[in-house]
Amino acid sequence: MWLEFGRVFQQLSADADVRAVVLSGAGDKAFTAGLDVQSASQDSTLMSDQKDPARKAKGMRAQIEEFQSSIGAMEKCEKPVICAMHGIALGLAIDISCTADIRICASNTRFAVKEVDIGLAADIGTLARLPKIVGSTSWVKDVCLTARDFSAQEALAVGFVSQVHESKEKTVQVAIDLAANIAEKSPVAVQGTKELLNHARDHSTVDTLRYTQLWNSVALQGADFPAAILSVLKRQKPTFAKL
Amino acid sequence: MWLEFGRVFQQLSADADVRAVVLSGAGDKAFTAGLDVQSASQDSTLMSDQKDPARKAKGMRAQIEEFQSSIGAMEKCEKPVICAMHGIALGLAIDISCTADIRICASNTRFAVKEVDIGLAADIGTLARLPKIVGSTSWVKDVCLTARDFSAQEALAVGFVSQVHESKEKTVQVAIDLAANIAEKSPVAVQGTKELLNHARDHSTVDTLRYTQLWNSVALQGADFPAAILSVLKRQKPTFAKL
Amino acid sequence: MWLEFGRVFQQLSADADVRAVVLSGAGDKAFTAGLDVQSASQDSTLMSDQKDPARKAKGMRAQIEEFQSSIGAMEKCEKPVICAMHGIALGLAIDISCTADIRICASNTRFAVKEVDIGLAADIGTLARLPKIVGSTSWVKDVCLTARDFSAQEALAVGFVSQVHESKEKTVQVAIDLAANIAEKSPVAVQGTKELLNHARDHSTVDTLRYTQLWNSVALQGADFPAAILSVLKRQKPTFAKL
Amino acid sequence: MWLEFGRVFQQLSADADVRAVVLSGAGDKAFTAGLDVQSASQDSTLMSDQKDPARKAKGMRAQIEEFQSSIGAMEKCEKPVICAMHGIALGLAIDISCTADIRICASNTRFAVKEVDIGLAADIGTLARLPKIVGSTSWVKDVCLTARDFSAQEALAVGFVSQVHESKEKTVQVAIDLAANIAEKSPVAVQGTKELLNHARDHSTVDTLRYTQLWNSVALQGADFPAAILSVLKRQKPTFAKL
Amino acid sequence: MWLEFGRVFQQLSADADVRAVVLSGAGDKAFTAGLDVQSASQDSTLMSDQKDPARKAKGMRAQIEEFQSSIGAMEKCEKPVICAMHGIALGLAIDISCTADIRICASNTRFAVKEVDIGLAADIGTLARLPKIVGSTSWVKDVCLTARDFSAQEALAVGFVSQVHESKEKTVQVAIDLAANIAEKSPVAVQGTKELLNHARDHSTVDTLRYTQLWNSVALQGADFPAAILSVLKRQKPTFAKL
Amino acid sequence: MWLEFGRVFQQLSADADVRAVVLSGAGDKAFTAGLDVQSASQDSTLMSDQKDPARKAKGMRAQIEEFQSSIGAMEKCEKPVICAMHGIALGLAIDISCTADIRICASNTRFAVKEVDIGLAADIGTLARLPKIVGSTSWVKDVCLTARDFSAQEALAVGFVSQVHESKEKTVQVAIDLAANIAEKSPVAVQGTKELLNHARDHSTVDTLRYTQLWNSVALQGADFPAAILSVLKRQKPTFAKL
Known part of the structure; x- marks a missing residue:
């Protein structure tokens, strides 16, 4: 699925008919709950029976690079991308939204940089991009080291998102209006x-x-x-x- | 006029009698409304009849560099510069104020990174400096991609300015007091x-x-x-x- | 004393029994009032009778480097460091806390980047780190150029600290709880x-x-x-x- | 063809059976004579009837990036690549060989950074890599600005290649022996x-x-x-x- | 004089009739013997009666920057510059020639990075550029730390110059031919x-x-x-x- | 022993009586044969029974850093260091000599970047510094990937050393004379x-x-x-x- 995510954004970048992009999550519950823990527990690279740490490392580097590259395609997309979030937005939700240009969310959004709670340092982009997206390093380290939830209002106060709206529908509509506005410009x-x-x-x-x-x-x-x-x-x- | 702007700041930088500088706009209406569109439409480099794109590009690079260099002289000035803004502050107003050390404004200030609305990416410094001056990248991209107005209060909330005062007079007075305070120090x-x-x-x-x-x-x-x-x-x- | 500060953090970094660190100030009055001006006035390097500016400079570079390195040991400590501040927190207090990961403070904390008022540009880390820790450059330059006090609330608003609590006791307790929470994670x-x-x-x-x-x-x-x-x-x- | 060149090296990089790679040119006459001028004169992007320079530029950037990326795959290949050159080695021959790890050549090799003679600054990698591969900047600028030929001996003297052999056959054999030697190591x-x-x-x-x-x-x-x-x-x- | 040197190269850079530049020294004896020691001993900034080291430093920084900037104008000149040296080429001769694109010399040229022998680290560009122009750092440090002479042949062997000719006349002629060759190209x-x-x-x-x-x-x-x-x-x- | 090597150079850097340093190897046979393989096979960190790769990695990073830092003390030493080599100069000999300012050697010196032959990428500095010390990248990669010997003459030809002398005695004498010459200067x-x-x-x-x-x-x-x-x-x- 993530390989496809990357390919979609490569196509959006190249297609001259596209002038701005809105990314939102399907359904009412979540933008994304992040990594599927069940699936990760069966991942062939992570859980391979390769016993040599140096050899296992090579496969893991390649896998992380491919994952970073797929998500990073949204940042490389030459058209502005507006990320409209709602509901649960954990782990990979932060990696993904950090590659967007403009982040807005519904007031019910519940964010967390969840990775330390599943035993790893976030490696798909959050730790590389979040300190450059938000001004307060103390806050960035707080949420990254504790994996605690933070609300839409807190995200707005620190500047992670730049708008909060009352519902998913309103948020997506605002994102589309914003995209339409940008699309009319040169x-x-x-x-x-x-x-x-x-x-x-x-x-x-x-x-x-x-x-x-x-x-x-x-x-x-x-x-x-x-x-x-x-x-x-x-x-x-x-x-x-x-x- | 911009060449002179640069020369003035080179002189302020070198003159040992100067210890701090306040930059404000004349008149009640505007700090600056930015580029004179009428004049730009007759600019000899931009509108030259040179048909070879490679040759035309050389002249344009040189012209942008000269303009950047003149405005950038304020940043290179070795004395602190306090920029006190009021009223209309569009386009070049942002390029200029980004090179100041401290930005304050009157509550009636109306800001915009206006360039996309005249068909160009801002090239005198806003896009290079604004993301390093303000913590929220989502906000920076919002105002740069939409060219929308933002108020003094919004500028304060995101940290673009660090003080808002009720009038131009009060703002300029505060800037002068601040400069005087700094001028007494080593x-x-x-x-x-x-x-x-x-x-x-x-x-x-x-x-x-x-x-x-x-x-x-x-x-x-x-x-x-x-x-x-x-x-x-x-x-x-x-x-x-x-x- | 500062050499010992550095050695303590090298030890905390290496000791596998340590998983998170809280730094707070002893006593009710101050986190730290910074440089001991009386002592500085008698500092052997600063006040040496070496008359050759080139030779004197070498000693001073070495002394500043050693001081920076001792304070910087907190940043290099591989375990998260939470800095809990209260009361007077001037000059070196800012240099030190800038090397912490998370900064929180009591509501009575009175901060200042005091160095310009004793005739120098802060050289133990504040000027290198503060612009990367806080989003608003206008605010950073304001407090660094004027040496004015700023309150706990102002520090929170600009993101220098990420939490303010009603007393030193509460602040330290929160810091310890935060450290305990982090210490339970991988x-x-x-x-x-x-x-x-x-x-x-x-x-x-x-x-x-x-x-x-x-x-x-x-x-x-x-x-x-x-x-x-x-x-x-x-x-x-x-x-x-x-x- | 160049897209395939890139894909081949991506595959060589990933294939664990490959431990070292030798790149040489087919035939006796040339490693490569570089750009096919006839074909370039009909290139759809370069010669497109798009009249808007800004729009045309976007297509050209994309095309150059794709070409750079294909050739650059050899540099990113995780296995050592030995480039064995002979005969005519012009233009793209230099771009390509600059991405190899070790360059050797036959004594009859005739090199040239030919691009200025077809009206462009070399853009597939020579100008980015050659100054970092060879110690003498005066020599690098001489051959890049004049497009003059240089011999195998001159290439050896300045360190562009590290070995010269009497014939193509010998050069390729040495490259294969070198690769075999490396392939036996960890x-x-x-x-x-x-x-x-x-x-x-x-x-x-x-x-x-x-x-x-x-x-x-x-x-x-x-x-x-x-x-x-x-x-x-x-x-x-x-x-x-x-x- | 050096201010004029800078202005000349700014003009050569801007003048579309100029396509390549040759710099050589007048007279038979020297390209340049570098700093006029007699004059330096009376330099108003260096020898000023300003007693405050911090204040004196500001003037000296400005003076060095102006000197660097004048000499650096040759590097910024958009046309290729060929530096043809002969005879004595000491101190500033190296700073200057390091900003050229191509360096050639007569066989009688006697070079030295002379500055340590007049009590200073070379500050007009040699120490910044020479390690990036010549491949052997051991050689660069040898000549910079000892201030010893090196010959045209040694300069050729390490790649500081790329050609040596038998006389000043021949060297200048070759430089002019090289410039003429380049001038015919696009x-x-x-x-x-x-x-x-x-x-x-x-x-x-x-x-x-x-x-x-x-x-x-x-x-x-x-x-x-x-x-x-x-x-x-x-x-x-x-x-x-x-x- | 390597910790002591670092401390010696810290002391030489601080001691005002020292103006230049010569490093040579004791005995006739070798500058140094590099890592003691017997001892490495019993190294407590490398061969520890810690089974968790993530935990083992932390100890290894710390050990490599300490080793790098000790050897790197020679580069940080503020006085020029001349490295006079002879005989066998393998592995660590290259790491060490790369941190010197000037490298000279006896004609009998036998060099090799030996690490790949003991199953590792050189990690004490050779791979970080050699490409910046020598101009020909093709040669650097050849000797680093093959671990082959190279002679004093070859080292001179590529600029790794800047002088070769007929014997160890002569080489050390030249180094001392060079140091004495430098020591007389400012x-x-x-x-x-x-x-x-x-x-x-x-x-x-x-x-x-x-x-x-x-x-x-x-x-x-x-x-x-x-x-x-x-x-x-x-x-x-x-x-x-x-x-």
């Missing part, structure tokens, strides 16, 4: 903005400024910038071609 | 503090600790540290020479 | 979580993901992961061997 | 050595040392280290299981 | 090659590959790539417009 | 040169230039620079105080 401007903000997370200011010069030296040659300028001057609503 | 201590905090943003902890050792190995040899210690012991108000 | 999971979160602070996302693959390729071969999975499936409370 | 030791040397190229010394600690903390738990030690003590030839 | 290809090689020196392979994708996504849209392809197919000599 | 200049060259290895050019400004802003305030200038002008031999 895809050159929108996708450039995502790319440059992601670049800034992992590079120095000087490096991002330099990369930005290069990015816009071609982006500004497209039709969107003059079209947008003109529509501002003429107070018309512009339309922008696919990208 | 300029060796103050300018070192700015330098080391800026270093920390773009370097690893280990690197900044090492740089700090070197910085203070000379700074502590100045007259200010013993003078400050003595004035604490004697409960006197110290004065510090220019730097 | 030490493989807990120490891995600390290591990976610290890695993320100073490396790119890609680098931390790669390091994580390697880390868990051996950590998951330990007894804790299957034991924890089993106890979840059987709804039993697991126990984990020392690490 | 694959845990060999693949770890490749991984750590590649890590060192792109990380600081401190980072690689830390990564090395982690790597060997599991690698040394395998059967190979004690087996190798024992065979040294007993002066026997060890055999090592697949990895 | 300036889009040539300047891109310089930019990407410089990027590679200071970034990871992954970063440079990504930057390369972006660079060529616009560069390949220019007229030069199809023109060059066509001229290869038609076996004609292409001409390329200014950049 | 220790401010010499130690600054070592620090800045080491900084350059692991930082970008821009970062090292900035660090250099700061370093010399205090170093140039010492007595050595004016004393050296004066002695050049007066053609006298200067003497420099301890550092």
Whole structure:
């Protein structure tokens, strides 16, 4: 299933008809409860009878890399991704949502970085991304080391999510409206903005400024910038071609 | 005008009589409404008749670099800069204020990272600096991808500004008082503090600790540290020479 | 005394019987008032009669490095450290607590990054770590450049601490309960979580993901992961061997 | 074809029966003459009738990334790759061989970083890797800026290749012997050595040392280290299981 | 004079009529003997009567930065620079030539990293660049720590220069021929090659590959790539417009 | 013994009477034959009966780190270290000599990166440092992956050593003369040169230039620079105080 998750986002990234993406969970109960513990207890790599630790490690590295890469496809997707969460959102729910651009949730959402309670350090992305997504390191370490639940309101207060709505339906609707709003804008401007903000997370200011010069030296040659300028001057609503 | 902005801050940085700087906007209406769209629509580089994209790109890179460099002079200014904003603060207002040390604003300030609405990814610094200035990435991406307005209160809640006051006058007065307070302190201590905090943003902890050792190995040899210690012991108000 | 502080944390890091650490201040009045100004005024390196600035600098670099290294031992301690603060918490109190994993405090705590008021840029870690611990750079620069006090509530609002309690006693009790809670979990999971979160602070996302693959390729071969999975499936409370 | 090149190396990396790889060119005339200029002149992305430079750029970035990724699969292959070159080795020949671990060639090899002569900066890896593979930057810039030929002897003198042999046959035979020699050694030791040397190229010394600690903390738990030690003590030839 | 050196290279970088640059020394005796020791002994910053080490340091940092920046303008010049040296080439001669792209010299050139013999660590660029320009660190440290002379032949053997010729005249002629050869090629290809090689020196392979994708996504849209392809197919000599 | 090696170099670094260090091997036969295989086969950590791979890994990481740190003390020693090798120089001999500043050897030296032949990837520093010390990556990977011997002449040709002499006696004498030569120079200049060259290895050019400004802003305030200038002008031999 996770391999398919990755492939879906590779396709969304490449398909010029797609301008923004909303990810939500099916059903009323959960965004996702994370790892299926029953299934993990029978995982062939984790539980293989390979006795040599050095050899077993190679298989495990490859498996974790493949899993990280599938989930990370959402971050690499060149279109903005809005993650609308509700209900139970444990473990992998955090890994996944950390790769989204915008996180919003329903007021009934119950989050937890659950991994320490199943005996491991979270390895699909939470520990790499959460400290760069939320400002308070003390809070990040609290929830990661204790595996305790945190509520939608707490998630909003620390900035993990940027909006809380009263129900799943409302949350998904807001996410779709937000996506629709973004989809009307220049895809050159929108996708450039995502790319440059992601670049800034992992590079120095000087490096991002330099990369930005290069990015816009071609982006500004497209039709969107003059079209947008003109529509501002003429107070018309512009339309922008696919990208 | 932006070239002059850069030169002014180079001068403020070099002038030993200056110990802290306040930047505010003239008039009641706006800190700045950002790019002059009318003027941009006639910009000679952007709208040149050079048809070769590779050749046009070179001119555009150079122009963006010059613009970034002028605005960035405020960040490089060795004296603390307090940015006091009010009214309309769109587009370039965000690029500029991101290069300040301390941001405060009047309660009527209306902010927006406006660039996607004129068809481009913000390229004068907002996308490189905002994710490092504010803790919540979800909020940063929301305002950058939607170009929506955000209020003084919202800016305070996410930490973009650290104080909100009831009017422009009050905001500017607070900024001046803050600058005056800083100006009474040791300029060796103050300018070192700015330098080391800026270093920390773009370097690893280990690197900044090492740089700090070197910085203070000379700074502590100045007259200010013993003078400050003595004035604490004697409960006197110290004065510090220019730097 | 600070050399001993460092040695204590090296020992806590190595001692497999220790699973979590609480650091608090003795007495009712202060967590710590920071540098002893009287003593600093007589410090042999700072106040030496070595007249050659280049030679004096070498001694000072070495002294700052040793001090940084002693305080930094708390960050390097492989077990989670919870710092419970109360009362006066000035200067070095901030340097120290920035190296903890979780910061909580009593409501009467009075914090200040006091160093500029004694004529120096803070050099034991505050300026290197605070901007990476708290989301709002404007706030960080405000408190570092002005040396002003900030309260427990303000520290909570910006995320410097993640909990405030009504008294020192309550704060310490909560810290101990938190440590006890963490101590019951798998030490493989807990120490891995600390290591990976610290890695993320100073490396790119890609680098931390790669390091994580390697880390868990051996950590998951330990007894804790299957034991924890089993106890979840059987709804039993697991126990984990020392690490 | 290049997509297949990438897939072949992904398979070689994963297949535990493979312990070392030799890459050579078919036929007597050339290792590879690089880009097929005729075909490039009809490339659908490069020569597409998309007129919007911003939109055209997106397709080109994707195409270059895919090409880089296919060639880069050889570098990511966890087994050592020995590249045995002969005859004409232009353009892409350099991009490809830069991703090998060991480069050797026949004395008749004629190399050139040919790209500037077909109007572009080499973009499949030569400019990113060559300065890190060869010590003399003056030489690297000379051959990259002039596109001039360089001989096997010159390649040896600057360290681009580490052996030159009199003919293609001899070169390939030496490469196979070298691969056979490596294949008899512990694959845990060999693949770890490749991984750590590649890590060192792109990380600081401190980072690689830390990564090395982690790597060997599991690698040394395998059967190979004690087996190798024992065979040294007993002066026997060890055999090592697949990895 | 050095300020003018910097301004000249800024102008050469911007002037589209310039496609390659040769730097050589006037007269028969020396490329440059480096710092004028007599003049340095009267330098107003170095020898100022400012007694406060912290305050004096600020002036010195600014002065070194300005000097580094002037010399570094040659590295930032977007056109290739060939440095043709002869005779005495001491101290600053090394700082300067390290910022060139290609270094060649006459057989009578006598080099030395002379700074330790006048009591300082070289601070205009030699220590930052030489270890990245030459492969043998043992050699680099030998010549930097001893300040000993090294000959043209030794410089060639370690790769500091890439060609040695019998006289100054011949060396300069070769440099001019080399520049003329480069000047006939596509300036889009040539300047891109310089930019990407410089990027590679200071970034990871992954970063440079990504930057390369972006660079060529616009560069390949220019007229030069199809023109060059066509001229290869038609076996004609292409001409390329200014950049 | 290796702990003592580290402590000796910490002492040499701190002792102001020491200005340069020569490291050579006792006896005629070997610089060092590296790891004592007999002893390793009985190592308590490597061969412990701890069965839990995750727990065993922690002990091994700590042991490797301690070993790396002891050997790395030579690199951190602020005085230049010249490593004079002869005879057998295997395994750890390479790890050690890679942390020296200057490597020279006798013509009878027989080197090998021996670790793969005892079943491990070299983990005390060779794989982290060798690719940054020698220009030819193809050669580095050849010797590291095959564990083959290489001669003094080969070491000189690739730049691993910078001088070869006819005997151990001669080599040690040259090393001592070199050390004596360096010891007569300004220790401010010499130690600054070592620090800045080491900084350059692991930082970008821009970062090292900035660090250099700061370093010399205090170093140039010492007595050595004016004393050296004066002695050049007066053609006298200067003497420099301890550092």
